[in-house]
Amino acid sequence: MAFEPKRPVNKISYQESRIYSDAELKNYTEEELKNFKIKHEIPMLEELEKGPWPSFVADAKRNALRRKKLADDKMLIDREGSEDLLGVLEQSFVEGETHWKHGGIVGVMGYGGGVIGRYSDLAEKYPSVAHFHTMRVNQPASKFYDTDFLRTICDLWEYRGSGLMNLHGSTGDLVLLGTTTEQLEPIFFDLTHVMDTDIGGSGSNLRTPSCCIGKARCEFACIDTQELSYELTNYYQDELHRPAFPYKFKFKFDGCPNGCVASIARSDLSFIGTWRDDIRIDQEAVKGYIAGDIKPNAGAHGGKDWGKFDIQKEVIGLCPSNCMAMVDGKLTINNAECVRCMHCINTMPRALKPGTDTGVSLLCGAKAPILDGAQMATLLVPFMKAEAPYDNIKGVIEKIWEYWMDEGKNRERVGEMIQRIGLPKFIEVLELPPAPQMVKAPRSNPYIFWKEEDVAGGWKRDINDYRTRHKR
Amino acid sequence: MMEELKKAILEFAEGSKKTKFYFKDMEKAVSEKVPGAKMREVKKAASELVMEGVLIYFSTGSSTMYGLKGRGMTEDPTEGSE
Incomplete structure (x- = not known):
């Protein structure tokens, strides 16, 4: 289905909105760059320019040289931001401690996120980065x-930022990265009114949602992540x-269990596309792989001779739940045992495809280690349909928020709250049925x-009678 | 109702020993003063106070607190009282 924006969007024309000419954008020669020295000595940072990879130090130097040569009326904050930024970083490397303070009350009118105040505590030595705030733009x-x-957006940021x-x-x-307080509102105006975009989330907000390329470019996508x-x-x-x-909350959307945005590890509420019918098998294509007519992994990892494709060794034998077999020359899958690892589909994409009854699995509680250790998300809903207007999904989201806002402690991620109160209590609050998919070994784990x-029929238990036979 | 909530928020903010406070603590205090106040309504009232320039957001980047404008903090953290 073609994408329909919720309202008409501005068509951006760079030729109409550009601030810099081509000559101003490339106003230095490679020879000048080679001989260019910023105003601070940065021997440790210059080590990072060595080696095969692109370096942020080299990029910052290019930026410093270009800004040095731009006219005064072509930028609204100090031209030496890049140089002072490198200077303060070098000093931090030498001393082993940061000179950045973060946080504050800077922002744009009415928004409680999207701008993060950054200040250097070495303002006299590095005046261009004394106030050097970050803005997040919703991608x-x-x-x-x-x-x-x-x-x-590059021109806008060169003009009003670093x-x-x-x-x-x-x-x-x-x-x-890096602008002053007085530039925040004009940047916000241009972002919203000219570029028709918005700033993103920060602080105790919903953070900017993020998704994989989904159905736009990927045949594995089970849901329209975009x-x-x-x-x-x-x-x-x-x-x-x-x-x-109580704290930050992130959504991420993966179109299939390959998890290209790693929502299972990186979001408080992870959406992973899946299917509940059978993996589709094209037996002729299976024969093609076995015969060597079709390259496995769609030709990826093909730079080395791995020998003849061996379906037993490379696919069937690697199935984590042993649910595949060749029977009378045909590939069979016991779909009830499939754990959606995607290995067989990734290896033989011409022969195997996800089923057609598609939807989403919801997992909750992943986080990186800030206050507590890192953790992966826990499965909440093994399968639900994911179709506009997504009322079923919104229903789960709002129940999670309502409970977390009520019961969560200040600066406690939802995953930490689940650890504290226990998964059985959490799913009871969400009115979700316990499911064996929620635990790794449901046959031996008494999780409910x-x-x-x-x-049915209940039971009667006398604790005093029990204690006569079982001492504490 | 909205005016009642705003008043309760301001009473909490002015009476608080701290110059910045979490939404949750503010919401808890408000719902004690205005029984039946829903969290979303408190948030709406707090957002209106921010728009009116009475309350401010204080953000570390990872978490956000509320404060009374002019009390304790300025846009330059080196100038504030804390």
Whole structure:
């Protein structure tokens, strides 16, 4: 289905909105760059320019040289931001401690996120980065841009900010690094009114949702991740911009269990596309793989001679639940035992495809180690349909939020709260049935404690009588 | 109801020994003063107070607190009282 924006969107033309000419964008020669020295000595940082990889130090130096040669009216914050940034970092490397303070009350009117105050505690020595705030810009679903958008935002940031940016931050936003307080509102105006985009989430907000490339480019996608991400981003604007959660909360959307955005490890609520019918098998294509007519892994890892394709060794024998077999020359799958590892589908994509009754698995509680250790998400809903307007999904989300906002402690992630109160209590609150998929070894793990009212006929138990036979 | 909530928020903010506080603590205090106040309504009232320039957000980047404008913090953290 073709994408329909929720309202008409501005068409951005770089030629109309550009601030810099081609000559200003490339206003130095490679020879000049080679001989260019920034105003601070940075021997340790210059070590990072060596080796085969692109270096942020080299990029920052290019930026410093270009800004040094730009006219005064072509930038609205100090031109030496990149140089002082490198200087303060070198000093931190030498001393082994940071000189950045972060946080504060800077922001744009009415928004409680998207701007992160950054200040250097060495303002006299590095005045250009004394106030050097970060802005997060909500990336489009799957990070698909056109060049007009990218060029326009680069010009805007060169003009009103430091010209340094990070594409993309861990949450997914475009991260614009370094501007002053007075530039925040004009940048916000241009982002929203000219570029028709928005700033992202930070602080105790819903963070900018992020998704894989989904059905736009991937045959494995079981759900339209872009549509779902776009819908929830729009639907939960208030949660994105006005903080009221105990701590941060992230959504991420993977179209299939390959998990290209790693939502299972990186989001408080992870959406993973899946199917509940059978893996589709093209037996002729299976024969093609066995005969060597079709390259396994769609030709990936083909730079080395791995020998003849061996379906037993490379696919059937690697199935984690041993649910595959060759029977009378045909590949068979016991789909009830399939754990969606995707290995067989990835290895033989012409022969095997996910089923057609598709939907989403919801997992909750992943986080990186800030206050407590890192943890992966726990499965909450093994399968639910994922179709517009996604009311079933919104229902689960809102129950989670309601309970977490009520019971969660300040600065406690939802995953930490689940650890504290226990999964049985959490799913009871969400009115979700316990499912064997929620635990690794359901046949041996007594993860559900039945209550008397859950069991037909109930039971009677006298604790005093029990204690006569079982001492504490 | 909205005015009642705003008043309760301000009473909490002005009476608080701390210059910045979590939403949850504010919401808890407000619901004691205005029984039946829903979390979403408290949030709406707090957002209105921010728009009116009475309350401010304080963000570390990872978590956010609320505060009374002019009390304790300025846009330059080196100038504030804490």
